Amino acid sequence: MRIIESVSEMQQQADMWRGEGKRIALVPTMGYLHAGHLTLMQKARTHADIVVMSVFVNPTQFGPGEDFERYPRDFENDIRLATEVGVDAAFSPEAAEMYPEGYQTYVDVTRVTLPLCGKSRPGHFRGVTTVVNKLFNIVKPHVAMFGEKDFQQLVTIRRMVKDLNMDVEVLGHPIVRESDGLALSSRNVYLTSEQRQEALRLSQSLREAQTLIQSGERRSDIILKRVREILKAGKDMRIDYAELRHPETLEEVSRIDGPTLLALAVFLGTTRLIDNCVLNIPQ
Template sequence: MQIIKSVSEMQSLVGQLRVQGQRIGLVPTMGALHEGHLSLVKIASDIADVVVVSIFVNPTQFGPSEDYTKYPRPLEADTAACEAAGVDYVFAPEVEEMYPKGYSTFVLEEHIAKPLEGASRPSHFRGVTTVVAKLFNIVRPHFAVFGQKDAQQVAVINKMAIDLNFDVEIVVAPTLREADGLAMSSRNRYLTNTQRVEALVISRALRKASDMVAAGERRVDRLIAEATHLIGQQRRVRIIYVSVVDLVSMVAIKGEIVPGKDVMTIAVWVDEVRLIDNQIL
């Protein structure tokens, strides 16, 4: 496995790979890798000849009071995990390599990115779409694999890829969960044992909504009310939003859901730790 830190070196390499007819799979990450990330690597390995994992804590997707400075950066452990998983190349640029002095160009999706995470983190998706667009241009993947856990991010990136004519197939992998049901996330390592126990209410609320739909419930207000009630019973957990939206457009659903096409999305604070999760209904 080779670690590449230079944009120009990465571009030169993928140019050679494409000339050789190699199909490239990209797994974009911010590092602090866990089994969820490695499941994306497995999917990329199954469909591509060459797998590239990008590891880059992207400053432009963090707000001024968010956790950019303390976000975990265990690069040595991450590269070891990538090598064990059969990754061919790790692209791990420094900030100055991705955003050199004088950088001033950004990519903005203006509709899907507005609600939910966009409302509570106004600059977040501008940073996400910008860095992913840059990665698509640098790595030139045939496939890019993202996790369903970040449902709105998947929808935004899908739209960006369509609108900007990126020649890449977006592959969406199911959310991987811990044995206790908590969605795998790099931010889970922030949780104390007590906070983690209370955070389990997120997946319980999503499961309850899914069970209600399976039993025939279609009314959005009933699904949201039940999920909100469950979460509200935990002292350390504060709701940012509980919403049912269209899986593609992220438009809030009113009235009744369409099973398989709508998703319940939840964001909460567990004390000072921000967590998100979702469930297709």
């Protein structure tokens, strides 16, 4: 695998691949790879000739007091894992390479970033859209892969691509889970064994919501009441949000009349976890 650290070298290599008629796929990551990331990379291979992963812990998407400094990092292991699944190149710049002295330009997507994580993490999505825009300009992919665990992020990036007429196809991939249902996340490493067990309440509450839908319940307040009961029963668990939203506009939903996003965020101790599913009315 080729490791590229400079913007200009990555752009030149991308131009070379494109000149050879090769299709490029990008999988953006902040490193500390797990099976979810690797699944995205394997899926990207089915859409492209060249797979590039970025490894960049982006400082602009972390707020004051968040875990930027302690965010888990293991670059050598990331390279080993990505090589095993056939990734062709890793773009891994330093922060000063991405945000040089005097940097002052940002991308701001508005309405879809206001609720959910946007409400509890002001400025987060401005950092996400800015760095993804930069990665698109640097890696020049034909297609980019994102996991659906960060559902609001996926909606936001698709909105940015559409609004700014970007020539890149944005693909989402279903959440990858442990055998017991816990959504894979690099932040799971922060959890104690007891917290790890309590974290299963997220996937449990998602399943309970779908069960209510299948039994005929359509009222959002009833579904959310049950979801919150499950989460609140967790030891050392604090709900950030549990909301029902339209899966494209992220507008609040008061009654389930079609596919509806159930989005969750909780704190277990100091660790913030998110999870979601799209609830579907049975045919």
